[in-house]
Amino acid sequence: FLGAGGGNDIQWCFSQVKGAVDDDVAEADIISTVEFNHSGELLATGDKGGRVVIFQQEQENKTQSHSRGEYNVYSTFQSHEPEFDYLKSLEIEEKINKIRWLPQKNAAQFLLSTNDKTIKLWKISERDKRPEGYNLKEEDGRYRDPTTVTTLRVPVFRPMDLMVEASPRRIFANAHTYHINSISINSDYETYLSADDLRINLWHLEITDRSFNIVDIKPANMEELTEVITAAEFHPNSCSTFVYSSSKGTIRLCDMRASALCDRHSKLFEEPEDPSNRSFFSEIISSISDVKFSHSGRYMMTRDYLSVKIWDLNMENRPVETYQVHEYLRSKLCSLYENDCIFDKFECCWNGSDRQVEFLSLCTSGSYNNFFRMFDRNTKRDITLEASRENNKPRTVLKPRKVCASGKRKKDEISVDSLDFNKKILHTAWHPKENIIAVATTNNLYIFQDKMN
Amino acid sequence: MLGKGGKRKFDEHEDGLEGKVVSPTDGPSKVSYTLQRQTIFNISLMKLYNHRPLTEPSLQKTVLINNMLRRIQEELKQEGSLRPMFVAASQPADPLGDNFREAQPAFSHLAPPALLPAELVSAVPLESCLTPASLLEDDAFCTSPAVQHDGPTKPPPPPALQAVKDSFSSALDEIEELCPAPTSAEAVAAAEAAADGSKAQPGVHAKAEGVAESRTAEAKLMDPLPGNFEITASTGFLTDLTLDDILFADIDTSMYDFDPCTSATGAASKMAPVSADELLKTLAPYSSQPVTPNQPFKMDLTELDHIMEVLVGS
8 A cells, every 4th residue: 555566556646736826825715624425526614714625626527537537626615704793792703623425325415514603504596597488577587568469388498507596494503602512413314413512412404493402511600621522523334423532531322222311321432541641731631532433333543643543433442543643743742832833633534335445444634734644553553644736737646755753864854844734734635436536635625545556 | 833844942941841651750850841841831821811713712722721720730739849830920901891791691600590590400310311402502602690609509619620710810710729629610709799790799808808728829729711611702802911921022031020110001001019029039949049938828808809899991
């Protein structure tokens, strides 16, 4: 897999990059979430300005067997607007924290998008026909004088240029005092959960005026607050099971059948602290920024500041695998604390679930300097790649990168002190069926795919 | 910020601090451990106080920084070193006065409220029914200040739990010292009551004024920790007061050479007469001398009154 050639190794090639070219990044353009839909045909991004941009994959061209379809803009809409909380005299950011697609049931597509406070269900539908030949209306919409109507005709649909419309179908508001960090659609496709720093609520997709609280870790005395919820996800197969992670590095698995309020976990996943690595920052770097179930539901992957961990749901006391994303930062934690980078929330993702790619077991997560990392669970090898406009022609294989932690820097290696900590890759997504990955730098979206022979 | 090859001044400073974790018991590296700890403590305070976001600061970040501060203070307490962390000695009351009052309602649910709807709901066996999320929101909107006035019914938390404190002045801390059942909410109530009498809470007021048992000097160390997570807005209000202005020019070694005359903000300078003395007393150990052993910090009522006056800006 590491590009050493042969067998099942993936060689990643640059495919496309979306977004502004110039270095001066407009704040509103900062990408805040990336998500493929269930078929992989659509790729949605949310940004800090509250906009959602959806890209659609071209249907594969039979003649061009060298590459998979390109992604082009399909729909753009303003999902959330900034609001003002008058009670606290603070702005509510319109930044899109998460997007989650619903499985497709009819011609239209549906997705949930959320900012800090409000979740919205959007319907994205195509219109490529319009009715013509009304009896009482002219083509431009003006009403005809009824007395001039002498014959009747049946209106017919005629083709028109494709129009993609996005309309908000549900608005789920006023259920979160704190900032929403996660939404997750249940495998029953009828309910979903939304999690903020202290609470998790359960919604029905059809009902907007009521949601039920299923986890509440707010202490009676807020002064005793030492731990917050950082991420939550439903189990992919069991509709009564979900997990949530915390800022103390724990993951709790809860069963909604056990009680209405799932404050007592069914399982608690926590790795004991390694005393040799103990520092002032141990707690902060143990805070879990993302949790993702594997497609089978047997494993889950968590991301903390320095590592990716794979947990077997049957074993609570430690992860089955740990992969270091950027261990060379361990000696820089004080600076990273000072410049706030230590609070960066990196996400992680599994490879796709389709039969084609199932023999692979790959985990992806981002780092700094526009680097992102991939870990092969089968071969235990890992690779560092860079998302950059330089040196990236379509279909050229990405060159693996290497960071030199200390000592003599070899050629082509990058020293830790040269890393650009403003260039962080927080969001990555993997196509559900093919070896295509979407990687978001600050304001650009990169699409890489494997080299097809 | 790291990157692009340019070495920051702080890098040089902290290169000596980072790297291997030093245990506090190592002889020669104890100083560097202490230095590192102090640096991190100061950085943490600055993060909490210097931030004036237009939006609510991240609760996760606030919690993590608070935990850091608490841990360090616990360590210090255990080591028995009593450098009072008098870092938020003064508060500009005037610019914050209104904001303070605005924030007041949100304080109210810090004390365990007796009759909030959420509490009522929780009295119902949780196993048998789902709690509509709408009910959880009520506690955020409870505006009854009287709810704070809960002292007698609440057992005083042990001093160890006082680690997370109000983000307001150490003068409030002094008030808490005098109160047998201190919480920051009550301290705030006491401050408000003492300050402008607008909230007629004679019980709390009397408590503040009266002489109650004082906490140990070690507990005194649990100084200004913003425990007020609910009022994430309030930390934003404190940016008029920057610790920088009062204590540190920047986070380099100059922080160890405190000069009270450099405080720039008008409000801070108003506080200077009180704070400078206190700070000099307490910060002297920082600059050049090794950690001084127990110096129990005592403050009598007259000084307390003076601080209250200054706090209120009268």
